[in-house]
Amino acid sequence: MTDPSLQASFAQDVVLLKLVGMNPVVVHGGGPQIENALQRLGKKGEFVQGMRVTDAETMEVVQWVLAGEVQQDIVALINQAGGKAVGLTGHDGAMIHAQKLRMPDLQNPQMEHDVGQVGDIISIDPSVVKALQDDAFIPVISPVGYGADGQSSEKPVNKRASPGERRLQILQTLAQLLEKPGTERITTAALARQLQVSEAALYRHFASKAQMFEALIDFIEDTVFALINQINQAEQNPAQPDAQSAQQGRAQALRIAAMLLQFAEKNPGMTRILTGEALVLENERLQERILLFFDKFEAALRQNLRVAAAQSATPTVYANQRAALISATIQGCLLRYCRSGFKRLPTEDMAQNLQLLV
Secondary structure, rough: OHHHHHHHHHHHHHHHHHHHOOOEEEOOOOOOHHHHHHHHHOOOOOEOOOEEOOHHHHHHHHHHHHHOOEEEEEEEEHHHOOOOEEEEEHHHOOOOEEEEEEEOOOOOOOOEOOOEEEEEEEEEOHHHHHHHHHOOOEEEEEOOOOOOOOOOOOOOOOOOOOOHHHHHHHHHHHHHHOOOOOOOOHHHHHHHHHOOOOOOHHOOOOHHHHHHHHHHHHHHHHHHHHHHHHOOOOOOOOOOOOHHHHHHHHHHHHHHHHHHHHHHOOHHHHHHHOOOHHHHOHHHHHHHHHHHHHHHHHHHHHHHHHHHOOOOOOHHHHHHHHEEEEEEEEHHOOOOOOOOOOOOOOOOOOOHHHHOOO
16 A cells, blocks of 8 residues: 555544544555565565565565564554554564465475465464553554564574675664664674674675665665655645645645654664764764755755745745754754663654644
């Protein structure tokens, strides 16, 4: 479901179900988004009998996209429609227990296809879902389960990782290390120890630690600005009255601001990069990229705020001032999130605070 009008209608329907006393649970996929992410990494999706072949590298991308980009967007839509959505995966609360899928060939049932880390559900523990529903929340679940080893699915033992898989492992591990509150500057030696490889092995995939950070910044930019494009591509009616256009511009600016706060909350390691905290004593160009990121983010806000202020005497001045104020406030929220050891959530009182700013 990529049509913005359908997305908004869906979110409103979910909230309505909650308001009338039902307990909706949203379980989502993300095929198109996964395919786009794989293409950006230069990896072509493979399907057998309509089922995606999910090797270890693809599984990393699937988890990243489903629990990050797609789920975050759905949670934001429901929250903006007046609900209280919470994102979960099958790992949370040991919710979805799965085993490796056995897929017989349609023409020759005696033969089986190996589709990698694709699972059959063994059991579901709904306790975490029920607890959230009792507190008036709407669970939004990414269908990633865990196998007998606690991982997303069974993984071959002692299998040598491909270069693409190793790059993802390095970036994933770096992001995880950044999520530890109070973490000092991360060295390549510490990263290598965590991965149980030599430092030389790291440099076979990245020429420097700065390149690793740049790859993470690339991911942040790709994800955030893809979401901004989705927000801005919401169907607009050029014939609608100016007042409605202004209202839509304001709503889109609010969605963009809320989206970045939610992205940061779900990705604390990435937040330390966005605040520059993780980049202290690193290559100066990394800090410059973060400055450019927020310049571009402000520009996206200004675009919608000009529409919101079209009827004022100085719409450009209004848009520039408000965009700068919103951006500065968001950066302050992200910094507080990091300095509190990720305890003060950036989305705390988000709706009320953003309403005051726009």
